Amino acid sequence: MTTILVSIDTDVTRAKEQVESITSLPLQTDETDLVLYHVFRADGEGADARNLKSVSVALDSLEEAGFDVEIRQSSGDAVRNILDEAEALDADVISLAGRKRSPTGKALFGSVAQDVILRSDRTVLLDTTDN
Template sequence: MKTILFCIDTDVERANEQVKSITELPLEMDQTRVVLYHVFRGDDEGANAEDLKSVSTAIALLEEEGFTVDVAQSTGDAVRNILDYATEIGANVISLAGRKRSPTGKVLFGSVTQDVILKSDRTVLLNTTK
């Protein structure tokens, strides 16, 4: 079985595009597990990723296509958590939804997407939106 770590934020439009990038791949849905993973950045005690509209939308779309979907979450450093969790679950692919930013914006605000791509030894599927 293949495992895709689908790193998801709160943007529903990006989640829809990210789902589309996975459903268009030539995958055997019954042999592919998708783990939706959200990293809360602050101390969001009691927060539940399944309560996010982006997550519930992605679950519905992926299950409609025949994928097995699980949801996981953590709090803290997004890059470190994504890389560690990908290792923990033996993910074959890390799916990310990046935003187009100027080089200055990346320097000022950082880029989780960029850091995961540079630090991961796994295949990274990147879907970018404006």
């Protein structure tokens, strides 16, 4: 069994491209567990990841491709929570959607994707867009 933690942000275009990256892999749907995971920046009390358009688009597309998908969520520090969730799931792969940024933009604003890649001992599938 392969477990992929699919960290979804709020951007629908990035979610669609992330799903395309996953569905293009040679995965057997019955031997792959997919967990869609969203980290809310603020306290997520009352928030539901299922209500995010990006999550619902990803969920629909992945289920249509034949995958069983679970949705999980948390709030707080995205990097720490993604790494902790990957550990809890014993995920084989972490899937992230990144944005292309200049070196200055990365230095000023940081990059969740970059920090996850640098701090994780797991395989990270990174889909980047121009957004």
